[in-house]
Amino acid sequence: MIIDGLHKRYGDVVALQDMSFQVEPGEIFGFVGSNGAGKSTTMRIILGVLAADAGRVSLGDHRIDLQTRRRIGYMPEERGLYPRMKVGEQLVFLARLHGMSPQAAHDSMHRWTARLGVEERISSNVEDLSLGNQQRVQLAAALIHDPTVLVLDEPFAGLDPVAVDVMSEVLREKAVEGIPVIFSSHQLALVESLCDRVGIVVRGQMRALGGVDELRSRNGVTLEVVGPPADTRWAEGLTGVLAVDHHAETAATELLIDPAIADDQAILAAALRVGPVHRFATSAPSLTELFREVVTT
Template sequence: MTDSHTLTIDRISKRYGDVVALDDLSFEVRPGEIFGFVGSNGAGKTTTMRIALGVLSADSGEVRLGGRPVDLDVRRTIGYMPEERGLYPKMKVGAQLSYLAELHGLSRTEARSAVTRWTERLGIAERIGDTVDSLSLGNQQRVQLAAALVHDPAVLVLDEPFSGLDPVAVDVMSDVLIEKAKTGVPVIFSSHQLDLVQRLCDRVGIIKHGKMRAIGTVDELRGGESAQLVVHAPGAGADWAQHLAGVSAVSHTDGRTVLTLEPGADDQAILAAALKTGPVHEFSLHRPSLTELFREVVAA
């Protein structure tokens, strides 16, 4: 795929009465990129995804796929997994997936072939004749993902796809998203499991009150953060590092010291100072996790 398959969210706004759900929101998801969309409940993630799919209209702004506004034909090329799962509970898995594939334009033969391929890939082939409501939550999730994939979509939009999954199912779903991205499909998913977002995503967007507050790779988001050095020196007193050059803040608890470093600080000089206090069991540079970055952005 080429850049013509970039998913562009262009200055979209949405209000519900006096409530501003989205406020001039813009970002893009590039071909072959996995984009993590994170925010607190009510931040605007699901509203954004529904507008991207075309099932909800924006008050202003536009969503485009490959430069083309999302119309019915474009919508057929999107694989969507809603947060409130949208399967027919009394319909059999195979019949349901075939029906959804045909709705997206596949022939009956193509649909059956796609259903076989994806139910096998997702480990639910033996449940193809069962009704959805007889499945475990995890297997229902797998069927819902199959429904998003069965028509070979040009873009994947997934709202909380990992919610309720056991670790094995998380691995299966992660592998599928990586595989789809490698074929050039732009993938966007929301999740509260920030460790998973950090591991899987090429870029992350943090939304708060309908506005994008931070966007970039995890390393880029970390760029504005001061480095922290964790030192475990059991024999050190609380003030051993107070006056060291390049150290701007110190916290000390039970022999474990966390130092905030200024740019260019000499970590080897700090290590030498720590060793003068006795044995050093840990000396490691700490980089904030996505969870820590998220808390800072949301609290700001």
């Protein structure tokens, strides 16, 4: 799926400005940003719920139209189910709207309600379910027609840890099948563990885009060396070392390094020449720390 140069304005408010990214087959893409950043607007344009002022959305070589939209599984952030309709009947109804036969629709309904742990509630009205179970049914509605693309807006909201694990497994399984998956979430630790790539959106613009490890290390990685003396001259001038600092309280020397060009074995050898090394470990900012940095600059 290719999102290319989307622009959207509401009067004087710019909702999207040159929003561009793509999601490859079999890739799980995390779409993150503060409330109002433009995530839901982008997803609604992908689905055709909103029209962009400029730009295009395509699947493969074809611009997305009514037929290709039928192949997308969409889960809105807001509850999109009929509250006084029974779970099973509703899922079958939605599957039929996507062109499935009555038998295929019933089979798919039973398969997904069992997979997501709500099979015992298929005769219940949606409004009688807990918020977590309503969210499970929403995911079943997105999956009921065996889509070839998944677009999920805050799919993990309101779920308990067990349900989060189940939903994560489903998304991984779909990615293994070659289905591109895009989802938004404020649970950044979950995004970090689940996604292949991440896009961080700020005020309608894509401010950071790339693999999780790539983004976390884009401003350097911290290498902590415990053992060498406070005199840090042993580390100065080494390839890939961007900055050096010594912390007397922990006897640790912290090096900010560029992981693309730094040679950790050369750094270790240099440290050992001036004394024993008791700890030698790298760490990169978490996605949460990176997110704070991106949205505040």
